[in-house]
Amino acid sequence: MLNKKLQILSRHLLKQYAAHKALRCVSTSSYIHKIGKEPLVYRNVGQQLELASSKFGSTEAIVSCHEAQRYTFRSLLQEVDRLAAGFRKLGLQKGDAIGIWAPNYMHWYLTYMAAARAGLTSVGINPGFQGPEVAYCLKKVDIKAIVAPEAFKSTKYYEILREICPEIAHSEPGKIKSEEFPHLRTIIINSQESLKGAFRFDDVLDLSNATEQAEIAKFQREICPETPCNVQFTSGTTGHPKAALLSHYNIVNNGIHVGNRNELEDERICVQVPLFHAFGVSITIMAALAKGATMVLPAPNFSPKDSLKAIFNEKCTVLHGTPTMYVDLVHAQRSLQLPLGPIKKAITGGAIVAPQLILDVKEVLGVQTMHSVYGLTESTAVIFQSRPGEPADTVLNSVGYITDHIEAKVIDANGCLVPFGQPGELCVRGYLTMLGYHKDVEKTEEILSADNWLHTGDQFVIEANGYGRIVGRLKEMIIRGGENIFPKEVEDFLNSHPQVVEAHVIGVPDERLGEELCAFVRVKDYVDPKTFTSEALRAYSKGKLAHFKVPRYVVPIDAFPKTTSGKIQKFKLLKEYEDRLKKNELKSARV
Missing domain, CATH: 3.40.50.980 (Rossmann fold)
Known part of the structure; x- marks a missing residue:
């Protein structure tokens, strides 16, 4: 009788242990749902403008410096x-x-x-x-x-x-x-x-x-707030753009929660990003509208000198720009040395940010804090973003904390959750997911599952504390002799080189290894581009970067091909590589 009771107790304990183990596995898997304190609103863009007019009436909504309006x-x-x-x-x-x-x-x-x-x-x-x-x-x-x-x-x-x-x-x-x-x-x-x-x-x-x-x-x-409001064509960094259809509900709520996180009340924003882009529509226009912030347009298109003048003349307290814009802005300020006023924060998104750039923005432009926002056109704009008062190392090593009212998970190639801290594909779900690609059911179904999970295509890491880190685009991953290499890591290393202004890395065909690394590098004005070779880079990399991550080809470049939103068009860099290869203009070093 006693043995039977022990057997029953043993089975019960084993079941409890199994349940506890399963629960622990779930709790340590890369899934997070951020429930916000401020509820979502059911409001269209026109109603949001009406609300802003009643709340902020005499406050300047927008200033166009180049049109004097x-x-x-x-x-x-x-x-x-x-x-x-x-x-x-x-x-x-x-x-x-x-x-x-x-x-x-x-x-x-x-x-x-x-x-x-x-x-x-x-x-x-x-x-x-x-x-x-x-x-x-x-x-x-x-x-x-x-x-x-x-x-x-x-x-x-x-x-x-x-x-x-x-x-x-x-x-x-x-x-x-x-x-x-x-x-x-x-x-x-x-x-x-x-x-x-x-x-x-x-x-x-x-x-x-x-x-x-x-x-x-x-x-x-x-x-109706859930009806189409805006079409965003994908950036065109890889080919023919798709037409992402966003609703009033998407745009209004994303703007509110971007404005909340970035504390935009009463701020004056120097708008360097193009208005047509998701950064312009959601992160800038709608966030400013939600919080009564003033938008300042320095010029019709991005001009570092005009931006610096607008910051000074209009007393801008917040900057909006992509990483490449900040690279150029820092470069211009080093030459002009304009007496800029106190700038509370610089908000950046649209591409991966190099840690060295964050340090330069603070030092050269006098920015107090730098905030990152991460998202994509299909997610209206923002999924992860910085929080107020974050320590500097958090900003340097993440794209921010998950935005309110969003679910996020990281999965492996089989669609299973990976543990927190491990890389995989980021998927998100919530109010922010697009309605779909206009007239393209097949492409919509590729990115947006039947249960409304949006597959971002980004190799990503979520930590248990709700912060995220982008590793790179899944499609941009370079496989060199069996080694998986993400360009971001190599680009961050190159951008920390004292002679480098900006660097971008692509994978190029190689008969022996499958793929090799080619780095396009823009060096500082005082550097002779001919001296910045793969051999020189190999010497600099010794003891700092694994040998297989050192680019075999180094190509000096005066300016990078970019979309109007500031993203690098890497398919054009590949074409540049192919053209130079045909002309025998490439030198390489085995590393």
Whole structure:
């Protein structure tokens, strides 16, 4: 009898131990759900603008230094509703797509806000795109109207539109009929000239009367927060861009929680990022709107000198930029030595940040703290971001702490959770995941699972404390003779070299090893690029970096090919390598 009781007790204890072990395995696996203190809001972008106008009325919402224009939150709402009513007067209806193809002009910002208030879906088009790329965008998302400047620098926007759509030259404004672009009806050009087939932007502002403008406020309750608001084309670092469709709900809530984490109340933001990008829309525009912060536009496109002048003249307290922008800003400040005022924080995202760059930003620009944000277009913008008061080593060694109301997990190649602290693919779920890729069910299903987990494609590490660290893109991993190498690690090492301004590493074909490393390096002005060779790098790396991680090829470069949002286009670096290889211009060193 006693033996039987012992056997039962033993089995019971074994079950308890097994359950405890299983629970321990789950609790140490890379899954985290951050439940926020502040609830999500069910609000569209137009309602968020109305709320900002009532809360922050006389505060400056946006300043365009290069256009000498300023709006308070109160006057902004009035101007936006003039434009929204004008759009509706042109026949644009709820759900129609309106393209915005322009650098950082005030008319970009007004159009984005007015589109939201009118129930339209705004489509941000890279201002650097040329004819074939714009044609692709027009067709991809059935754009019905497009807003653009007449020209900027060498890009003649109106002429390009006429080239790809010749019918414009023979049409009355708003009555374009094109076989190639069957949805396109209206061209709106920000110009003082009257151009054939196009409306002037200022004329659209004047189309409506006071009654029609007042109707826009009433119209907001008809715009469901979960409906499309904005199309973000993927950055194009690897090829043809996809069209990520974001809702009002996505954008409003991500902006609120970015604003909360970065404590943007009453701050003045130097906006170096392009407005069309997710960094511009969510991290900058919507976060500033949520917290009553002032956006300062130094120039139509990124200019380090103009940014430094704007920081000084407009007393900017916060900087927004990508890592490559900060590289150039630090470089410019070292030459100009402008007397910058106190800068509370620099917020960076869009690419992996080198630890040396964070140190340079603090030392050269006088920034008190640097905040990282990490995310992707398909996640509206931000998944992980820095927290106030973090110690310096946390900022140096992570992309921040998980944002409120988001689930995140890291999985292996079989889809199983890995332990905390181990690398795998990051997946996220929550309010921030896109609605999908427009007109691309297959690509949507590749990245967004049936249970709404978004597969980021990033090799990532989550710690048990909720902080994350990016290792690199899964697709960018280099396999050299069986060794897995992530470019980020090598790039961080190269960027710490005293003669290096910026470095980026790619994998190139090799008959023996499968792949080899090629480093493209931009050196400081006083350095002769010819002296920065693979042999010199090997000597510098001795005892600091594993031999198989030392690039076989080192290519000096004056400027890196980038997207307008500041991301490095590594597929163009590969093309540069191939061209130089054909010309026998590459020297290598076996290491």
